[in-house]
Amino acid sequence: MKILLIMDPGIPVPPKLYGGHERLVYLFAEEYTRLGHEVTLLAGPDSHCSGKVITFGANDLNRSKMQQYKEVLFVWKYLIKNHQKFDLVHNFGRLIYYFPILNKSVKKLMTYGRPVSRRGIRIINALPNKNLVFTACSNNCVATGNVAGQWHTIYNAIDFDQYRLNEGVAPDAPLMFLGRLDKIKGVHNAITVAKATGNKLLIAGNISHTEDNYLYFKTEIEPCIDDDRIVYLGALNDEEKNNYLGQAKALLFPIEWDEPFGIVMIEAMACGTPVIAFNRGSVPEVVEDGVNGFRVNNVDEMISKIDSIQLIDRFACRQAVIQRFDVSIVASQYLSLKTT
Template sequence: MCREIPGDMQGSGGGVSMRILLIMDPGIPVPPILYGGHERLVSLFAEEYQKLGHEVTLLAGPESHCSGKTVTFGTNDLGRSKQVRFKEARFVWKYLRKNRDNFDLIHNFGRLVYLLPILNSPVKKIMTYGRPVATGGIKIVNSLPNRNLIFTACSDNCVATGNIKGHWETVYNAIDFSQYTLNYKVGTAAPLMFLGRLDRIKGAHTAIDAAKATNNQLVIAGNVSHTEEDQAYFKTVIEPQIDGTQIKYVGPLNDAEKNMQLGQAQALLFPIEWDEPFGMVMIEAMACGTPVIAFRRGSVPEVVENGITGFIVDDAAGLQQKIAEIDTIDRFLCRKTAMERFNAEVIAHNYLQLFNK
């Protein structure tokens, strides 16, 4: 069940070197090939901690790797059974009992239950959430003896879903801006873009309506989940409107394709119908200089700087109005502003400073 892969343990950077363990659930490898938001973040921070001179160990699913040491466990299957998940938790418990004194910081992006054996040990622990928090586990953990445990979530909005007990901090998500190319200028005929999982709550149908109402081309990219409800939404609402000319669907994108498609777009449309905890695609677009027009839900007011990196709107009419004003956004300033807030180096530093507060 476990495979250990040696890696280059030499890093660079100033300060005291720490031994850091990053934990992620199996199901999707770290880094992911296509879909996998948290898996992408774990990979990013593993590499960034290593660059800063720390010794990094990654504990994650099969086919995972990083520049430090990687220990793999479990099964890459998002539909795996509760029995398999329990076996995975037992593996992590055994690993932590044996190795907890070998680390200065344990940064867990996986299940909270993984931390049970070390809750009251002196090692510093960060439990990071990227989706709405189930508070039952938080109550249980905080009813037990614990120390040196900080909970983080990717926005104030997300923190508010779990901040019932314990020490909570907001630490935003990040990307590596060096992997995205700034496109200083696009033409008036450049397409709009929708990028995200094609569920109704992500709002692809609203993006299509806006493109048609403003006579713009729209490129839709993203995966269709396998649930019956989402399949029906795509087949009955989205697919009939894809004509290959004004409304194009290009499927899931790898990193190179994402960089190309986002960079050549006038704007990214983000008309969400739920309280999105963060929305990585927004800063991926900004990294290309592409402004975001988004509904005022969830983390959007924290991520989008109105009039600088895009526009925040309240409804479909507002979305259409701001499409007409998108050329007032300076694409260079859009990227620069977002990079100052969300680049991986900035956010990694924010995590490592938590225990100095």
């Protein structure tokens, strides 16, 4: 089968540091190739995979509207000219990319990893279309856009072979927070929990450059960093992430929004590290109480669960998720979807 994968420019595929969706696209490109399919990747500059790569646009998350308009035109021209060469187009980028081939017979998957614009879904489905399937990374995320069309929940994935299981850590092993340092991710809650329980906290992730979140970091997070009990590691590459997650006794996931998935949860579990998470968004679909972590409702409940972490078997923690979220499993789910 000939497969075209599409990802927005802004961050290369795969990313060097931050870029969860770009990492997913790379994993699926490699897995589709491993399964014997002929893969073409359409993505931002400096992207690469084992298949054919066509780059476009600019690697700048703050690029102008005019630049984004040019990128849409590029994809439209490419699809108009080349869509008949493919058996499947799998789009992780903008829905508008599909506009010129909506009613063409090629099978089209539209995958979401963030809350969905219902207006866009209604508009697209009001137009003549064929063989278009929508997916999102959790039941919670599907619910944000399932107002028209054919929808399926297909979870995000990682390559578990790239994560080392650490079956035992010391009682004084650190807690960890890993994620973008935006207020909705709740790193301030993680700091509160670490201080209240006398634990060291490792913080890793990129500092947002949006005005509100940069101010949040400078005023609420940076003053707490002492390089002793509260340590900021910066943004981590894959090897560093593997190393630090494996050393931690628990990953804290104290989100203040409805996280569509949270890949970091399964990255931690792949290392055997359980997750204590606020019970919202996709968390109920990922965290099994007492098996791979604990679901809690607030900071006080998170504090109360820290001592229970030692009861979780780290080998069982990994095994509980590998059959659900490994890239080999998830890629097969995508390829088995039927259009209507």
